[in-house]
Amino acid sequence: MKLYKRYLLLHIQTELEYKTSFLLTAIGQFLVSCNVFIGIYFMFQRFSTVKGYSFEECLFCFSLFLLSFSLAEMFFRGFDQFASMISNGEFDRILLRPKSLVLQVLGSKIEFTRIGRMLQALVMFVYVLLRQPIEWTILKACITVFMILGGTVLFAALFVLYATICFFTLEGLEIFNIFTDGAREFGKYPLAIYGKNILLFSTFLIPYACIQYYPFLYLTDHTTNVMVAFTPIAVLLFCIPVHLFWNYGIKHYQSKGS
Template sequence: MDSIKLYFKYLKLNIESQLQYKASFIMMSIGHFLITFIDFLGIWVLFQRFGSLKGFTFPEAALFYGIVHIAFSITEAWTRGFDTFHKLVRIGDFDRILLRPRTTVLQILGHDFQIMRVGRFAQGLVVLIWAVKTLNVKWTFGKTLLLIGSIIGGNFLFSGLIVLQATLSFWSVQSLEIVNSFTYGGVEAAQYPISIYKSWFRKILIYVIPLATINYFPVISILGKTDSLNYPSWMGWVSPFFGFIFFILSLQIWKIGVKHYTSTGS
């Protein structure tokens, strides 16, 4: 409980410091909103041209889009410290973190919190609300929980990827772009149902970087559609938990990286 209180103190200080420049915060938030909105317009143009995509309509695709962008916006906000962790390693500031009587994970999470990501969050939320109202889905308590669980699971999955990216910094700061292809590239891929991709790419999104477990399978269950990939129907109801499992595994790999850390000596 003491560590949780400390984290919220970190959080408060981060937010207060960023709000010192209110105009900058507002402009950056609007910028994030507009950039992601332009991406969504691209999807709209695609469906205007072709009507549907492998049996999925535009509102159904909007549901995929809203879930993944809300999840990723939360990840961008609270794991910013891990996203920029390679800088701490390069200049030797990680030594200071190791000397403090708190876990490295807590300190790095509290190192930075980007509230400007509220722009992407708001845009994803607008799209999600529109999709929910447009789709002819009989919403039950279970489906509502599944929708919320998908967003939470997605947040943990993307957070796990960011932690893995930070862990690579213990060996090489030049390896970061490899993970970026799975984080930012994963957001782009998860905007669409994975059934539209080639078999080899689908397997990556299910078994290697399990983005399908926090987006595709839950949405199929919410929509009540028949899965063309022939996975069991219960898969959608349990798959969001894989995001949390992925995050826990990433933290274990992080611990291995910390053990192999060598100080810069600066």
């Protein structure tokens, strides 16, 4: 923990060296997600609901999803850029140090500019709360936190998965962006609107729906089944194979080199 704090401080120090560029990039992040918001807003100027979900409900989904994504992107950026870490030998350096590999990869890159995206997510979240108050209970508040945490863990696991593939391909597999950037983009609506197959995929293969659609149903009183509220836990199941695969990837890397 102390080491991670040191990494955090160093990254802040680095960002302060390039204040303007930091600020501009953060604003850029804000503007891009702002565009997505405007897109949704315009759609609902024309349509009153989509598949039974209102503007506020969609926005609620989007804000939590975006918040999780930007948290994961901020703190797990090292895994997102793992291909370059392997090619420039930085990962070899990490192997030479007496600390956990995951911790070191985490510390190698912290992308504070994602604060722009988080801000956009927060603005939308507050907006939804003001316009259509959810009848809060302690349970519901807990679930909201779980949704955000679960989402962050899920996206983090996806970044780790992406990084592990780099052990074998030695270069980034661009197609994988579908599962990260693509999910961020299309998580702006409750996942059920994309049809049954997509919902099945995002329940059983990559559990996006477990941190978005299902708990959302409970929070917005579309269902009273409390079980549905606990689906974010499924993310942990997803992490197990990812973790095993990561360990296997390191073994592979240590026997093959780059």
